[in-house]
Amino acid sequence: MGHLTFQAQYLTHLGAKGxxxxxxxxxxxxxxxxxxxxxxxxxxxxxxELLSAREVARRAKGMFAHVAPGQSLADELLTERREEAGQEGE
Known part of the structure; x- marks a missing residue:
């Protein structure tokens, strides 16, 4: 991903329907x-302030890093969901 300086400014306008x-x-x-x-x-x-969903997730991950240091809670949740889905299909 590229990098914009903090002072990057762009002129835009408010269009139809906001x-x-x-x-x-x-x-x-x-x-x-x-x-x-x-x-x-x-x-x-x-x-x-406008944030991408990716940035919101990155910040949230950082906020909760102390809960399970060295572990990815998102990865654990995905693994649990896959296991549950596999059990439902049996």
Whole structure:
């Protein structure tokens, strides 16, 4: 994934039905494509923060790293779900 400097700024506009177009360079650098989910946060100061679902997951993983150090809780959950699905098919 590429890297934008913190001060990167782009002029965009509010379109029909409140849509905002993200510039192609931003989508490319962040690896975003049509249909990707984004989290929009409005801060108390009126600033808007836009995060990709991938970034939200990365931050959440970091927040809970102390719970099971050296283990991937997501991997464990996926393994459990696969085992449950296999048992249901038997």
């Amino acid at each position: 849509r905002i177009v993200l510039p192609a360079e931003v989508r490319k650098v962040l690896g975003l494509k049509e249909g990707d989910r984004l989290l929009l946060r409005v801060r108390e100061d009126g600033a808007i």
